[in-house]
Amino acid sequence: MAYAYPEDEMATNHHDNDSDDNTEPSRMNHVANIGSANCDTEEGMGVIADKYGFFGGPYYTDPEISLSKVDSATIRYREVKWIDMFADWEKWMSKRFDKVKGRCRKGIPSAVRSRAWQYLCGAQVVLENNPGRFEEYLRQTGDPVNIEAIKKDVTRQYPQHEMFTLGGFGREDLLSVLKAYSIHSPAVGYSQAQAPIAGVLLMNMPAEQAFWCFVAICDKYLPGYYDPTMEGFLLDCDIYEGLLKKTSRNIYKHIKKHKIEHYSYMMNWFLCVFCRSLPWDCVLRIWDMFLCEGVKVLFRVSLALMKMALGGKLKQCTNDESTLAQLEKLQKGLLDPDVIIEESLKLPLTERDFEKEHHKRLRKRRRTTAEAAH
Incomplete structure (x- = not known):
């Protein structure tokens, strides 16, 4: 599920x-482009990195502009x-x-985020039960096709981050994590959408810990997202459509009218867990919730973003291009993570709604597959 x-x-x-917290002080050709879409360059790099390690580029957080209320x-x-x-x-x-x-x-405090993520996804226990497994994978050769693809993509990930600049140690660690996973799960191998995910983990923890968190995300949180069929992702696209119809019928009708395929914007949102789409403080807050509550967080955040971007603006969006441009405009704006999270939690969706839509869409996909086989 x-x-x-x-x-x-x-x-x-x-x-x-x-109560105790109250005492606190006040078809997928598109997938080939995910790893390099809007790829950062090292031009225009600032001298001092921001608090997340970025020297510049779309993920840079201006220290003079802070939305933090804590x-x-x-x-x-x-x-x-x-x-x-x-x-x-x-x-x-x-x-x-x-x-x-x-x-x-x-929001998990940055000083304990690394440990918290490992505990939340179960990676800490898996690591303890598999001593030396990561190093064993690295000693193996691996599939030459996967390794070559990984080597090409490593240099494209976050080149304006202090870990991943030319000569940065992060590139070697990223290669190690992705190679190890391609050996750990040969049926999945390697997908370009995985590289940004591994990069986020490496910004927060050492390579071995990042690897086991990465395994949890790919195998437990997002099963079927990164294998050749992408069946898990496609099913969730269908589920998302049903939930969009329930929560924002006018936006749902608009998307249908202009024949916009949901995966055209869900690729970066779901496959990359928003790390290619939103300001970095928003990314980290979403990951804090995602690793605790699972993929439902991605559904809720996506539905909230649709409302924030298109609610009251549908008349201005006269075609598919202007609609997608409006979504892109929101993503590049100055977003308050507290607002995104609050809006996502206000959506009238229950556990039963998720379960019901999941079963409905799964039955439909199985029926369609069976009919195609005949």
Whole structure:
């Protein structure tokens, strides 16, 4: 199932009313272009990197422009809360998951994000149970076709980030992670959409830890997204269409009228978990929730972005090009991650809605496949 992760009631009580937190101080030809779409260059690089490590380019965060409403004292307070949870993680996940979920929605402090992501996706346990496996993969030769494709794509990822500039150690680590996964899962091999995902992980943790998080994302969170058929992604495109119809019927009709294929914009949103589409502070906040709650977060954020971009502007979008341009305009704007998350959680979608749409679309795809076989 595409989103079988811890159950939530995302449409209700999304602030979690955490009493102790209240004490805080105030056909896919398109896929070949994902790895290089809007590819950064090293021209115009600034001298000082931003707080995320970018020297310039579309992901650079201007230190003079900050939408953060969280003061340093609150951040320190939240760090302590996360450290307390790490000490008894299984209890928190099994008995107090709503509290964990609420803290992920508020944003994981950067000082503990690496460890939190590993715990949330289960990579920490898998790593402990597989000592030396990553190094073993790296000693193997691998499929020459996959390795050659990976080597070409490594230089295209985040070249304006301090880790991935020419000669940066991040490029070697990225090659290692992608090569290891292509050997770990030969049926999937390598997809260009995977490189940006691995890059985000490496910005936050060492290569071996990043590898096991990457395995969790590809195999557990987004199964069937990166294999040659892309069946998991295509199914989620169908599910998304049904949820868009339920939450924004006017936008759904507009998309239908102009014959816009959902995958034309969902490629970068879902396959790359927004890391090629949004400002970096938004990306990290979405990943905090995604690794806690699963792919439902991607559905909710996508539906919220559609409303934010096209709600009240459909008359200005007279064709497919102007509609997609409006989406692109939103993505390049100054977006507040708190607003995106709040809007995504306000959507009137329940766990039952996700389950119902999943089963409906899965039955339809199976029926279509069976008919084609005859």
